[in-house]
Amino acid sequence: MSSTVNNSNRTVEVCFSPALIQLHDVTSSIVVVIDVLRATSSMCVAFANGVRSVVPVATVEESEAYRAKGFLVGAERNGEMIDGFDLGNSPFSYMDPRVKDKDIALSTTNGTQAIAAAKDAYMLVAGSFLNLDILCEWLLTQDKNVLLLCSGWKNSFNLEDTLFAGAVAEKLLPHFELNRMRDAVLASVHLYGLAKNDLNTFLEQSSHRKRLEKLHISKDIEYCLTLNQAPVIPVLVDGVLVKLTA
């Protein structure tokens, strides 16, 4: 990697919902799509375990079509794996040695919607706590604006994606400018400051956490909130996520 760029006027912004993307200029930005629980976390794990490509799809029906083309398919309904599919949406699914060198179609509602909303981005990458440091180090080397796009939950604000946006913004701020869209950045950084010593406890009352708790996947949640366990950067190329190479 090249060294950190300094003295530039590049900006960092946070967008709390794909439904607000039109307020931002994505064409001049590297957009970091964030869906911590669990799509972008699972993507990072997949590439860290040798997956060749990940196609984000919105529906189980689309996944079926990819399966017919020879893809491994990951899908769930209401948090549970579906009969006949290869993988669930849990990050642990993507640690399976079977995934190495495979192409995967991953069904995700919010993550796929966020990727679609930012399709005109200068460049689109996926972020999660699992690739926090490598992602920030790479963003610091790029002389571009950064837009941190929280997938949210069906377009509504969510806490876990905001905390990750805050974690990234905190690392970028000494080297980036704030512009008139600064308030969402400041809020994210403040919230991450409150949460960072124990993300899991901070999120105990959050909506998606409560939703997933019912599905007994607290192991997934804990893993998705650990830092730097999958140090790779998924990048979108022609509608398909691949691993960014330096």
Place this chain on the structure above:
Amino acid sequence: MSSTVNNSNRTVEVCFSPALIQLHDVTSSIVVVIDVLRATSSMCVAFANGVRSVVPVATVEESEAYRAKGFLVGAERNGEMIDGFDLGNSPFSYMDPRVKDKDIALSTTNGTQAIAAAKDAYMLVAGSFLNLDILCEWLLTQDKNVLLLCSGWKNSFNLEDTLFAGAVAEKLLPHFELNRMRDAVLASVHLYGLAKNDLNTFLEQSSHRKRLEKLHISKDIEYCLTLNQAPVIPVLVDGVLVKLTA
């Protein structure tokens, strides 16, 4: 006022932008429109000083039409009063004895847009730090869901409206339920917890604060961030704001 309602299943939600209003069911909610700097603060001051009604309008041209009908008109462009208009957008404008018993057309971009977005509300009231306690006491007596609608800045998230939403939510939470839209409520309450000992300092880096600072109206800002100086509740009746009477 009747006493606090308990044991109900009423919910409290926060919406960070008029552009996200469709995620909420406004028809079953009392919507609190929040535009702390400065529209809803000025409205509270106006009613505390005997104004009879306030029509929120979006453009200076609309204000002109109301002036022709005998209204006092308050308007600004870029934070400054316009020649030929009676009042600016500063809360101090509405402490003038001339406003007593008058009808006022108040030009405000973000506040008017938020009111329009929530027009199907069960009931719509205006909130600001200047009417915090009386507003919360009244909401506690109502057996209805509450939606705290931040006007933001041209549909983007802003901090000062979020802090006020957090101040209200903090007071309501012991008596209200959180639902699946809980994350924005939790974030607002956390941010208000960080800010409440010194709102002015907390907002030093915020976007609108910086915008208004350039206009040398820090006296307005300080006043808008003080609590309970205008203990009245503006309520929308047939498209016009009037003072709520018990």
